Amino acid sequence: MNHDDLNHWSKRAADWATAYHKGLRDRPVRAALVPGAIAAQLPATAPEAPEPMEAIFADFEAIVPEGMTHWQHPRFFAYFPANASPASMLAEQLANAMACQGMLWQTSPAATEIEQVMIGWMREALGLPEGFTGTIHDSATTATLSAILTMREQATAFQGNIKGLNGMAPLRIYASAQTHSSVDKAVRVAGIGQDNLVKIPTDASFSMRPEALRAAIEADQAAGLLPAGVVLCAGGTSIGAFDRIAECIAVAKAYGLPVHVDAAWAGSAMICPECRHMWQGVEGADSIVFNPHKWLGVQFDCAIQFLRDPGPQVRTLGLRPSYLETAGREEIVNFNEWTVPLGRRFRALKLWFTLRAYGLEALRGRMRNHVQWAQDSMEELTKIPQVRITTQPILSLYTFALEDDAATENLLNRINDDGRIYLTQTRHEGRYVIRVQIGQFDCTRADVMMIPQIVAELIGQ
């Protein structure tokens, strides 16, 4: 296959993509397969001789789509969305064509500079004050790891990187039980240790209790432990919980602790001014992560980390071996020094295309619809006598259950075997509950209202 063949097959792929997207509603959302079914269709060893692209493409069509859970299906209501707007897909094709490494400014000046401008656009679109800069990571997990590594280094006067943590007082990180498991992973990977992630009790709305945070920090100080930072939740994955950001930041600051806010999902909604009260006080944070690759429509992977001062993170993650020096260019930014991996994709391009092709007002309109349709579908569900709403909608996420866990789990299995919609579960206050999140880029109100319709149908059977 050469570049002329690529031109031909790219057009075939574009036709395939259009037909695939138009036909999504006719497919079950979740792959209906037994494990191993796809692997069994592939030969055990790689070919020695070239195969014709005709055969490769035919196998792709025959094997792959059937083996996929369709994240772009308009009735995908599971997890959180991984939206890929058409404009973002186009930008990814162009980025793929250039296949750059954006580790240094000079290895891809446009990638670095468009990334800087996009950070500025998004900062303003989310209503964050001037002064925040930032970078684009692959995932929120990496952004949170970067923030926690920086907390570790700040708490150890930047000696953790050099000497290791042996012989130091245990570092302590504080978060509520509603925060994402990426926080647990980060404290493990950072060498801080799971036991030193202190889960602060929450109040009736599942928000971290500021006075409990204060008490935990003081108890640790009295015990000779080393408080290192606070991670706050703005839209938790389980039920969408928000910590009381302003109050918790005030406590953290009283003890000189840096704060990282995880708004991976809900951050997108902050382009709507009426949502911003939910993370009121966020401008006091040192680091904020949000994923344009969830609700906003910029396809995976694209996670923005805003930083009030990049200095401590660059000091933590930046290394300049001689082969990465950019002589005489002290004023430029080399984004690899802000992140864990050295190599970086050109992720800003799809943000640029998406923001321009739709405009903020259309993106806001989508989110407002999703929030409204979450409410509408929830209200319909309440008309089914067996259904209990277990958590009210937070933005576009709510949960429901039947009378006991076994009945709820059974219903969820039947919903997903049916295939017209896809929902997933969580555990809330010890109960097995079904999560409903509305946020798919192409969903309509009719798609969403199939949720109560299908639940009623399946319970009635």
Ligand SMILES: *Cc1c(COP(=O)(O)O)cnc(C)c1O
């Ligand atoms: C999805 C999510 C994450 C993890 O995001 P990745 O980009 O997949 O690492 C972290 N926190 C919250 C609140 C999330 O919703």
